[in-house]
Amino acid sequence: MSERVIPIAIDAGTAYGRPQPSYRVELAEVGPGTPMGELLRRYWHPIGLLADATDTPRRVRVLGEDLILFRDKRGRPGLVYPHCAHRGTSLYYGKVEEQGIRCCYHGWLFDVQGRCVEQPCEPNGGRARDKIRQPWYPVLEQYGLIWAYMGPPEKKPVLPRYESLESLGEGEFLEADDSSIGGGGPRIVDCNWLQHYENLVDPFHVVVLHSTFSGTQFVEQLAQMPQVSWDPVELGVQTTQVRQFPDGKIFRRLSQAAIPTLRVVPSPRVGRFGPVESIGWVLPIDDHHFRIYTVGRVQAAGELTRMRSRPDGQRLWEELTEEEHQRFPGDYEAMTGQGKIARHSEEHLATSDRGIVMLRRFLQKQVETVRQGGDPAGVVFDPHAPPVRFNAGNFIED
Known part of the structure; x- marks a missing residue:
């Protein structure tokens, strides 16, 4: 007499062998050159309260970029790339002065739009300093916030x-x-x-x-x-x-x-x-x-x-x-x-x-x-727009 074989039920719907999950890259990632990153860079974004811009440099990270926020002694806010255009040390350790922010390493001084205005270790304060530009972004103040525009200049x-x-x-x-x-x-x-x-x-x-x-x-x-x-x-x-x-x-x-x-x-x-x-x-x-x-x-x-x-x-x-x-x-x-x-x-x-x-x-x-x-939705170039x-x-x- 043959034995009765009882079939073994196979579990269904387990987690075994599930596909590797993925996400909508074009909507989630915001760094430079990414689809969403380029869309977001067509707008102004708040990056801090007014009180966050002081004569003490402040690290900020926005859309995947590390930047330095400060306010010069004339009261103008500035937002610059953190690594000095001279030898690359961080302007986080810089000193904020009347005209801008001075690098701690060799004293190069940059204004809020990245212009190099002094090179104290160079003859005559730097004969070629006008050719140097610290990367920077435009900033404005409104509603108690500091706003930055990080997109193409011609599309601001x-x-x-x-x-x-x-x-x-x-x-x-x-x-x-x-x-x-x-x-x-x-x-x-x-x-x-x-x-x-x-x-x-x-x-x-x-x-x-x-x-x-x-x-x-x-x-x-x-x-x-x-x-x-x-x-x-x-x-x-x-x-x-x-x-x-x-x-x-x-x-x-x-x-x-x-x-x-x-x-x-x-x-x-x-x-x-x-x-x-x-x-x-x-x-x-x-x-x-x-x-x-x-x-x-x-x-x-x-x-x-x-x-x-x-x-x-x-x-x-x-x-x-x-x-x-x-x-x-x-x-x-x-x-x-x-x-x-x-x-x-x-x-x-x-x-x-x-x-x-x-x-x-x-x-x-x-x-x-x-x-x-x-131009994406909501981008306006008329300063008199309601x-x-x-x-x-x-x-x-x-």
Whole structure:
């Protein structure tokens, strides 16, 4: 009598043999010469608060480039390549003077536009000093921030103004913040900038991550599942959320992810209705780090900073233990949990991700425009252009 052979079930769907993950290089990488890097270099970016430019040289890293920020004794901000054009030592150790920054090694002095104005070890202070130029970038000051343009000089646009920051109400003034409001964690977030930028068009994570998963991290009204729609607009993608309050009133919340890196998101404090009161700029430090600079209309000093999220509803991110970060995850944990750069090849996008698909297509279109020699969306060369206006805000309807 033959033995009965019982077939062994083969496990399906294990991790064995899975393909090596990959990401959208043309959207994530920001260094010089990369597709996204060249797109982003067609815009002005905030690189610090006004107080960050002083007579003490400051290291900054922007779009994968290491630079030195300083303010000469005449009050002019400067942003230069860190390695001296003479022998290459770092200008981080330089001395800031009336006319610019002086290298510690042999004393060559460069002004805020990189011109070499003194070579003290050379005859007559350097007969050929006019031929030397320390690499530099243009900088401007606006809204309490220092802005840099790092793109082709012949394509330099005007620094935009924004209606929501120009039209101040009674008792309001502008406040600038560098604590990465909206990042959900420390000032410098250790993952790719795109992971936060895409988060702006993902309203459903508010209901899960910020509400049902670990308790209400914002306000109870935002825990209600909204009706969501996305619309392409000139500068990016607009998200509309609609919720009905118990009293029958309709709460309409509009936000926008705008080119190049703007987060136009109204206050999560339901009760403050009207147009958006602050704008944030997601600054890609390099491929694996970003930070957020924010400017907003406030009525009291420190009001903007108090908008930082509190993962457990009470304490700031840095006040929680590692175990508590697991129990009360927020944007920081969700974004960095995707990895230094999200594994786009392993995604399974669903209908709730329509805004992300739209935003990626928008960015891809701008990348192609630049690649073909055109000007991307939002680049303006007219110094008299009106301020940029957004529809974003919290609105209540009967």
